[in-house]
Amino acid sequence: MTTTTSDQQHELHVRKRRNLTWVVALGFFGLVFDGYDLVVYGTVLPGFLSDPSRIGPLTPAQGGVLGSYALVGVLVGALLTGTVSDVLGRRRLMLLAYAWFAAAMGFTALAGSATTLGIGRFAAGLGIGALLATTGALVAEYAPPGRKNLFNALTYSGIAFGSTLSALLAILLLDSIGWRGMFLLGALPLVTLFPLAVVKLPESAAWLQARGRHEEAEALAARTGIVLTDDQAASAAGQEETTGTGRSGFAGLFSGGNAAPALLLGFTSVCCLLLVYALNTWLPELMGRAGFSTKGSLSFLLVLNGSAVVGQLIGSRLADRFGPKPVVATAFLLGAVAIGLLTVQAPLGVLLLFVAVAGVGTSGTQTLIYGFVANHFRTTVRGAAVAWCAGFGRLGGIGGPLLGGLLIGAGLALNSTFFVLAALALVGSVLTLLVPRTVRGGR
Template identity: 35%
Template structure:
């Protein structure tokens, strides 16, 4: 006796039965359309404000040091309060998203970083300011991995690195807006004006709730099949998904699942088994060094340039150049990674970061200095974005979230160490050139770590 079979993409089922559709395959093979643009737009918009909220500390730092008579070390520790919050935020909201969904976690994070940054304008002393920056950091750190995950989840396979890079470029756009507004507003209205503007996202909550889609992976795992089918219908409006279709996710192969059960190993332990230990450590080194450079430059670049003899307005414009470069580097890096391979692109960008940052130690005409700063932005922030895509390829599906989460936590340690370390170096009153040479060393270490890593 034979039975007819009906199909939907890569899925088949006996006639009369509910077909089973693998949503991972459907999404991977989908063509870029209006739904992708919607996801990209809202994730991009949120991360623009996220980048704005983080970079404004670098804009406000020179005035804060003067107003509260802060030493370089104290200012570095104040910068690290937000970065410490980011480390905990990445872990807390990453785990929370698995329970309540990415959409709710993203909105909660947005409330944290926007609301507490706004309240920072009213801080009467460095202690209260540090507490508010830590709380804002929880949202800043928590929203980034969730936005990356949501964008990556809905991106077609051939455009994944490009879509994530375009979305992540919003971080640089936020920094650009912060630097531009700071160069015009801070002199006349004080540093507080930058923090007042940070509350704008709170006004857009109803729109975010309406238009930002929930993770379809979460909906399937939570057995919310109707909502998941609705989203897949919007993703592929011409696909005619059967109303009784059962949506499923990629599963761990039976043998791998059996082996995993037999070994009874935690996901963390598996980061160091089956030949992954060296790669895991090299990724951790690269993540640590890239975030160290990124947040050192974001927090200290205006102050470093002010110390070199530039005016406050000109010093803040260096932050503008840094983020212009970051935006270009993020988009170009994603395009090159989709066209070639992630490893050679990342190694090249790390090497360029080492050269461009170290070259800032040389007295050069302003045009060359702005160009070097832009290259540094492209090759530090841009590399950080590409590392997430490369890491996702390195780990198998069943430990991928753990691998990305652990690397992200390590990177936040680098983000905390960078501003404090730079404050300590400045406190030593070394010649100006030594400051940038010291910041360039981590880029060299990241280059070596990626160069010796076995190609994923």
């Protein structure tokens, strides 16, 4: 009997590990293309500004507006997904997001004008928004207790990895494949990731339980090795209704004790994404104006995003140990200091070090924020919470390219531009510290 029980436990552990691996891997590679899209426009923007024959004449301000179209799409896609992900499920929305995003990137590669390019960028943003809003919820519902921030960071490190890959491919391939080829690479998920996810991506047993579909949840839990928690069972049985916090989706997110942390985390995400998109869109141009060559400027982009991968993995382990709030606040503070130090006269190696720390305090911090949100709220509002963070936060993503374009177009000194961005990082740190402790039933 002991041997049988031991064998059963081992088999349960193997199934759980296998399915968690698939969830994290598919989420990671999906977000690689989100990160790729984040940076690819910044890599081709200097060419658009200097060569009107590509998509027509562009001023820096117009280039910033065009860069924001994708972010508007992310906002719309994430918020629309937030209204249905806690009702329709995680899996089908992730599959739709993979296919939609890839098709939109292919369309963008064929654009013949700034208007067509903008439409393609907006459409791609819709898919990215849906993916961002759903991935964090699914990972949180498969990750083991005490390691949720780590697995969230492993998954969302795909964004920084994709951003780094985009900058690297631009350095190596942009001259040979052109801007159309750079966008066409973003269509690869349609023939790679999507068919694999159809076969391997599981639904969330916790979501099924929270929707009252107990038999399906138990069957899926048995197949995947997931152990359903008492919190999920209570949510499904409606026991939280008596506390006034049993509503699902956005209705539950903005009621009771959920509202204050949801608003604060939303504005924290706005701050962080404003920094992320301002730097990723305009850093090559800013460093070019500081006297660096085109490939040298792209190297700053490579370091900015490469450092975020390492920083968020270290930060996630600290978040699992000490809680995400102090870690996120500290990361913002480090980012503020590093961005401010970009104004000093220093050797190239020192400047690259400052950029690396800035990457930890911007792109790396956004990943920690997603983990903060995904594990702060209960199952029935988790999808809406991540969607809110990804969607509402995209107001900052929209504002980032616009802010950079306005500051540069207005002739603001290079140092002043960096000081403005450093001040925004300080605001993000303060907002993080104001977030109340985890609400009842949040884990």
